[in-house]
Amino acid sequence: MRIALLSDIHSNLEALQACLAHARRQGAERFGFLGDLVGYGADPCACLDLVIDLVDRGAAAVMGNHDEAALGGLCAEMNIPARDAIYWTRRQLAERHREFLARLPLTASVDGTLLVHASADAPAAWTYVSNEERAQRSLQATEARLTCAGHVHAQHLYYTSPSGGVREHPPEPGVPIPLTRQRRWLALVGSVGQPRDGNPAACYALLDGAADQIVFHRVPYDHFAAARKVIAAGLPERLALRLAQGH
């Protein structure tokens, strides 16, 4: 069973479609959405319609901080362009979209793999798993052999060491990494709709359950079109620029 894990789509329809098509070509049979379906981008409704359809057919999805923000509240902790995008997004969403977002759980389990948007130790606190220490806290909070998360918009792989502690391996795109059974693993799959590592190509990961391995993928897509739509929608220009720059 191959499961494609997609996080931080952020209303970027071009990137989402490119990743879904890529994953299907790679033999993905199931999909897991790790939160932040909306925010920043210009296509919240089209992205949600795609995801809702896949969830109706068995895909798993969890809530992210932007999904929560799109339902209401002051978003005091967000920066200004992010907040502007959320206010704009609220005006676009239909009732069915709001209902879907409101029903999203904070965590989900697929064949023993834990899906969560941020850190497993406090999923609703939206902590950034940005180093080995934070990764250890997330890994200690769960029994799952593999945790998949997003939120940090870059691809990372952490794993437990038999002598205690947690180590990091920088994954290379397209290289399958065996997830040995002697350890527990935490995969940050990167962002579909707003990569921030200097490379504009969309990120996702493909988990091959039978072979116990994970592949991190980078998928080029028409980020110019996505950026044009951001500007045409009247969203902050900075959000369009960063799609081309990848940060």
Added chain:
Amino acid sequence: MERRLKPGEEHAGFRVLDLMHEGGMALLYRVCRAEGGEPLVMKLPRLGFGDHPACYVGFETETMLLARLTGPHVPRLVARGETGEGPYLVIELIDGPELSDFFRRAPLPAYEAARLMLPVAEAVHDLHRQDVIHFDLKPANVRFRADGTAVLLDFGLARHGRLPDLAGEEFDRPLGTGAYIAPEQVLGLRSDPRSDLFALGVMLYELATGVLPFGMPTTPSGFRRRLWTDPLPPRRRRPDLPEWYQQITLRCLETEAANRYATAAQLAYDLAHPEQVAIDERGRRLERIGLAARLARWLRLQRAPPRPAAAPSEHLASAPHVLVALDTGAGEALGAALREAVARIVQARPDCLVTCITVFEPSALTQQEDGEEIARGMMTERFMALRHWARPLGLPDARLRYHVLEGTDAAARIAGYAAARHVDHIVIGARGSGSLRRFIGSVSARVAAEAPCTVTVVRPEAHREPPAGATKP
């Protein structure tokens, strides 16, 4: 306390035949499938009370890497999994001789030692090509198949350049076997494929002299000594040892990885063609390097510890073996165009090796009474033509090799040579559009189709035909 499997017992669907080997880290059993069939090897880590976590990580590393590695130079992975008693691994049984069997007869004559180590170097190159560094090469970890192919065993300390370094991250002390460990491994660096070439150098030294170049140290200071001292030149121990053998051995044993062979393929090449080894001071010296040089090494080490290298396959890409196939009668224009193409390929790759070959077709002339002498003269003529062609490239002698091959089927000879000598890139000239080409077909087209590597076909400016319909200037 760990349990021993008894002959006849079934474990994970395999029937135990006998205990083959009891190592510090694992137990090896000869087994076969429960329903019978060829004998295999089952490896079980020693996980009993008091056993070091190294056993466990080494076993995990080996399982991960054997699942990824392919080809004749590694044992085939048959099965892996876990029972209630712990993990197991079942691999192909290589029942040919062990390399260490030959070491018991050391010292061996130089040619015999080189012939013995050639397949080992080829196996190591194949491993590096698959992005894996072994880090524990020694005579006990190499076996031979019936056809003479070397098989590398025991990947417990190995590392894949693109996967998590499970073994390396677990320990603070250097990983490896005292006698064979490379200086950079002593410093804890685990990213340079040339560390494996150092171990091959230790084996070459041991085979020819019967003595280990650095002894068998067990203390940290004993390990560190090889960071600045070099071994007694083997010819000091065995004056009859040829210079080429010492040259090859000491080049592998260079303290700094950058001064060793760039790839195991280049080492294999020299072991296969000792007569072509360019001898420098390393081959001739009869004393250790001086105190001043040793002090300089030591100081350099204090100031700038060696930097980690890229993944093994990226390192190999910086040291390609380029083969230029020349038709010595093809004219100056093509020769110059070929030279320009080769110069562009080797530019910024100081570790490349360029082999110039030409295929010599024994003609009816050489069937005459004095044919052999005439043929020898023609071979020499072509050999000199190759050297003449290569001179303007300005490459040092150590980076150039020349071969005149004999045969009637030039394309097959060139492609076959490229496969046997691990060539990464062939540069060959296109034939003009003469009647001969129409008659025999294009050698370059066949080489491009049959060779196992990249092929560049070069056509000199003057030979380019304008596209149909275009007017000539």
